[in-house]
Amino acid sequence: MSFATHGRRPLLLGAVAVVVLVVVSAGPLQVSRAAGMTTLTFLGPKFDEWEAFIKVANALGKDLGIEVKPEYLPWEDVFKKALIDSKSGVKAWDLVYAYNTWVPGIAASKVFTPISDFLSKPANKSLVKPEDFIKETTAGLEFQGKLWAFPALAAPYVLGYRADLLANADERKAFKAKYNSQFFTRKKGDTVGGKAAEEDFYGICLAGKPGGFLFHRYEMVLVAFGADLIYNQTSMQPTVNSNESIAAAKYYAQLHKYQQPGSETHSGGGTQRVFAADRCALTMDALDNILSVAEVPSLSKVVGKVGYTLLPSQVASRPHAHVADANGPGIYALSQHENEAFRLLARVLSTEGTKELMKEYPALVPMRASVINDPQIKKDYPKMVEAMNAVITGKPWTVFVPPLKEWVQAQEMVENALSAALAGQKTPEGAMIEAQAKVVELFKRAGYIK
Amino acid sequence: MTWATLGRGRLAFALLMLPAVIYVLTWRLAPALYTVWLSLTQYNIVYDAAPQLNHLENYRRIVHDSTLGEALRLSVIFAVLATAVELAIGLAAAAFFDSDPPGRNLLLGIFLLPMIMAPVVVGTVWSALFDRTVGPIPYLFELLHGPDVQWLGTPVTAMVGLIFSDAWEWAPLAALLLFSAMQAIPREQHDAARSDGASSWQLFFRVVLPQITGMLVVAGGLRLMDAFLELDKVIVMTGGGPGTSTQLVSMYVYKQAFQAYDLGYASTVITTLLALLAVAYAFYLRHYGRTLMSART
Incomplete structure (x- = not known):
C-alpha cells in the first residue's frame, strides 16, 4: 500500500492536531500585555481564595494600570518552584504565595524582598497601615524582625x-x-x-x-x-x-x-x-x-x-x-516590577480590597482589625466574626x-x-x-x- | 571492521559517531557525574549558598540510615509482588487475546487504556475507589457483608492497594509484550500439537510458554526495575503511610531532595541506588542472554 492510496486526509488531520497542540500548550505561557498595562505574574496554589485574589487584583488593578496573570501549582510545589527559579536566576515571577512555615526558608534563600523593606518609606507605610493588622495572625509571616509576605489570610x-x-x-x-x-x-x-x-x-x-x-x-x-x-x-x-x-x-x-x-x-x-x-x-x-x-x-x-x-x-x-497558620503573597526578589507589585498588594489587601476579596471568597479570615470591626462585615459574615472575636478577646497562646x-x-x-x-x-x-x-x-x- | 581497517573512512566514522558521543556525554553522563559529585557534598538548597565538600560523610550516614534500609526493603517487596501480579494477569490476558476472541482489537484497545494514563491520575482514581466515604470498593464490601477493610489505613492493606493500582496500570504492558510474542509463534505448531491430541493446557505449557520465556524475562525485568522506583502513586494514595509502611525508596529520595532540600544526601542515596541497580541489571542481562540462548536451542 502506498502513501497515495491513503490520500492526504490523514496528513492534513495530523498537521491540524499538531498545530492545535502547539497553540494549546503555548497559550498559557503567553503573557499578554494590553496597551499601557503592566502585567504581573503570580505563582500560587489553585485554591479558591487565590483565584479570588487574582480576580479582585485584576479588577482593582485596572486603575493602577496593572493586570495579573496567575500560574497555579500544587500547594506544596509553590515554594520549590520559586526557590529553584530564584537559584537559577529566573525572573519570571512578581508575586509568589507564601505559607508561614516557609518563611524561614524564604528569608534564608532570599527568594522574596521583605514587605518591611517597602514599609520603611513613610508614604508606603501610611498606604498599608500595618498597625491595623491583627498581631496574633501576622506573626507567622515575620522572621528576623522583617515581614516577608503581605498578610492576606489568617488561619487560626x-x-x-x-x-x-x-x-x-x-x-x-x-x-x-x-x-x-x-x-x-x-x-x-x-x-x-x-x-x-x-x-x-x-x-x-x-x-x-x-x-x-x-x-x-x-x-x-x-x-x-x-x-x-x-x-x-x-x-x-x-x-x-x-x-x-x-x-x-x-x-x-x-x-x-x-x-x-x-x-x-x-x-x-x-x-x-x-x-x-x-x-x-x-x-x-x-x-x-x-x-x-x-x-x-x-x-x-x-x-x-x-x-x-x-x-x-x-x-x-x-x-x-x-x-497558627498565616498566608500571604510575597514579592519575588528577582521581580522586574516590584514597586507595581507592592502597590497592587497594598490596594488589594487594604480594608476595602479585603472586603471585595470576601465577596469572592466568603470563607476568608481577614488579618485586619478594621475589616473584622466593619458593621457590614459583622452582618454578612457572622460566623467568621464570632470565631475571630473569640480569638481576639480570648487571646489564645499562639505559636508558629x-x-x-x-x-x-x-x-x-x-x-x-x-x-x-x-x-x-x-x-x-x-x-x-x-x-x-x-x-x-x-x-x-x-x-x-x- | 576495526579502527585500523577503516583507513580513510576514519574521519567520516568519527564525524558520524560525534552526535551520539555528544548526546551520551552531555545528556546522560554529565548529570550522572554531577549527582556523584553532589553526593560528596553538604548542600541544602535553601540554606547553603553552594555545595560544600564533606567527602564521604553522606556515605557514612547512609550505612546507619535505618529508614533508608526499610524503604529499600519495602521497594523490593513492592516491586517483586507487583511484577508477579502484572505478569500473571498479563499472561492470562495475552493467552486470551491470542485465542482470537470476537472483537479482539476493541477489547485489546480498552485493556491497554490504563497504561497510557499518567501515574498520578491512576493514583487519584484508586484513592477515590478505596475512599471510605465515597469509594465504591468499601461500599461493595459493605453490600456483600464483607469485612470492614480500611484499605489505605493499615500497613498491609495500603501496600496491597498500591500493588493493585500498579497492576491495573501495568499488567496491560506485560499483556502487550507477551501477546506479541505469542503471535510470533507459527500457527502450524498449534495445529500440529492439536492434531497430536494436546489439550489446551498442554499446548500452553509445552508449546507456547517455552517460546515466550524470553519475553517474560524482558517484561519482568522492565517492570521490576520500573516498579522498584515507583513514586507518583505512593505520593497520591498513601503519602508513604501509615507510618512509613509504604514509603518506597523513591519517596524517601523525594523527601530528602524536595521536602528537606538536602540535595547532597539525596544525591548520595541516588548514587548508591544507581550502583545497586547497575549490579542487578548486569545480572539481569546475563540471565536474559542465557534464557535467550536456551530458548533458541
Whole structure:
C-alpha cells in the first residue's frame, strides 16, 4: 500500500492536531500585555481564595494600570518552584504565595524582598497601615524582625462543633448511657439529633494524611498538653519522649477510635466534607477550612448548626493554645516590577480590597482589625466574626512552628511515629521513644547537641 | 571492521559517531557525574549558598540510615509482588487475546487504556475507589457483608492497594509484550500439537510458554526495575503511610531532595541506588542472554 492510496486526509488531520497542540500548550505561557498595562505574574496554589485574589487584583488593578496573570501549582510545589527559579536566576515571577512555615526558608534563600523593606518609606507605610493588622495572625509571616509576605489570610485553629447536638443535654446523656463515653460516635440507625442517623456518625473529624496534615493536627494536642514542638528552643534538646509529649501521643491515639474511618488519607478539605455531610460532631481545623465547606449551603448539610470555640489547653496559665497558620503573597526578589507589585498588594489587601476579596471568597479570615470591626462585615459574615472575636478577646497562646532548618525532617520523624501508633504498629510511647532517637541523631548531625 | 581497517573512512566514522558521543556525554553522563559529585557534598538548597565538600560523610550516614534500609526493603517487596501480579494477569490476558476472541482489537484497545494514563491520575482514581466515604470498593464490601477493610489505613492493606493500582496500570504492558510474542509463534505448531491430541493446557505449557520465556524475562525485568522506583502513586494514595509502611525508596529520595532540600544526601542515596541497580541489571542481562540462548536451542 502506498502513501497515495491513503490520500492526504490523514496528513492534513495530523498537521491540524499538531498545530492545535502547539497553540494549546503555548497559550498559557503567553503573557499578554494590553496597551499601557503592566502585567504581573503570580505563582500560587489553585485554591479558591487565590483565584479570588487574582480576580479582585485584576479588577482593582485596572486603575493602577496593572493586570495579573496567575500560574497555579500544587500547594506544596509553590515554594520549590520559586526557590529553584530564584537559584537559577529566573525572573519570571512578581508575586509568589507564601505559607508561614516557609518563611524561614524564604528569608534564608532570599527568594522574596521583605514587605518591611517597602514599609520603611513613610508614604508606603501610611498606604498599608500595618498597625491595623491583627498581631496574633501576622506573626507567622515575620522572621528576623522583617515581614516577608503581605498578610492576606489568617488561619487560626479552632474547634468547630455541632452546637445543635453538643449543647443538648439529653443527647449527651443518652449517648453516655449507651456508650459510656463522652465522645459522640454513633452507629448508623442510632438516634442523632432526634432522628435515626443515615450513616455512621463520628465523634471527631481530623485530617490524618501524612505529609503535614497529621502533624499539624497533632501540634495542637502537643501545645494543649504543654509539650514543646519537638524540641526545647532554648536548650535545643529534643523532647519527643517527654512526659507531656507521650501524654499527648496517647491522647491522640485514643482519639483515633472516634475519628472518621479513612482519616489516614484525608486532607483538610476531605475532612471538612465529612463534617459538612452531617457525619461528625466535632472538628479541629483552620477556621477558614471549616468556613469554606461547613458554612456553604451548596456543600453542607450543617449550615448554621456549627459553633466555634478556641482550642482548650491543660496548662493553667494558658487555657487556650494553638499553632497558627498565616498566608500571604510575597514579592519575588528577582521581580522586574516590584514597586507595581507592592502597590497592587497594598490596594488589594487594604480594608476595602479585603472586603471585595470576601465577596469572592466568603470563607476568608481577614488579618485586619478594621475589616473584622466593619458593621457590614459583622452582618454578612457572622460566623467568621464570632470565631475571630473569640480569638481576639480570648487571646489564645499562639505559636508558629519554629524557624529550624531541619524542621521538616524532625516533623516527619514525629509524624511517621504517630502514624505508626495510630495504625497499631507501635504503642504511642514506643513510637515516640523511637522518634526521639531519630530526632536526637538529626540534631547531633546538625551540630545543635553533642 | 576495526579502527585500523577503516583507513580513510576514519574521519567520516568519527564525524558520524560525534552526535551520539555528544548526546551520551552531555545528556546522560554529565548529570550522572554531577549527582556523584553532589553526593560528596553538604548542600541544602535553601540554606547553603553552594555545595560544600564533606567527602564521604553522606556515605557514612547512609550505612546507619535505618529508614533508608526499610524503604529499600519495602521497594523490593513492592516491586517483586507487583511484577508477579502484572505478569500473571498479563499472561492470562495475552493467552486470551491470542485465542482470537470476537472483537479482539476493541477489547485489546480498552485493556491497554490504563497504561497510557499518567501515574498520578491512576493514583487519584484508586484513592477515590478505596475512599471510605465515597469509594465504591468499601461500599461493595459493605453490600456483600464483607469485612470492614480500611484499605489505605493499615500497613498491609495500603501496600496491597498500591500493588493493585500498579497492576491495573501495568499488567496491560506485560499483556502487550507477551501477546506479541505469542503471535510470533507459527500457527502450524498449534495445529500440529492439536492434531497430536494436546489439550489446551498442554499446548500452553509445552508449546507456547517455552517460546515466550524470553519475553517474560524482558517484561519482568522492565517492570521490576520500573516498579522498584515507583513514586507518583505512593505520593497520591498513601503519602508513604501509615507510618512509613509504604514509603518506597523513591519517596524517601523525594523527601530528602524536595521536602528537606538536602540535595547532597539525596544525591548520595541516588548514587548508591544507581550502583545497586547497575549490579542487578548486569545480572539481569546475563540471565536474559542465557534464557535467550536456551530458548533458541
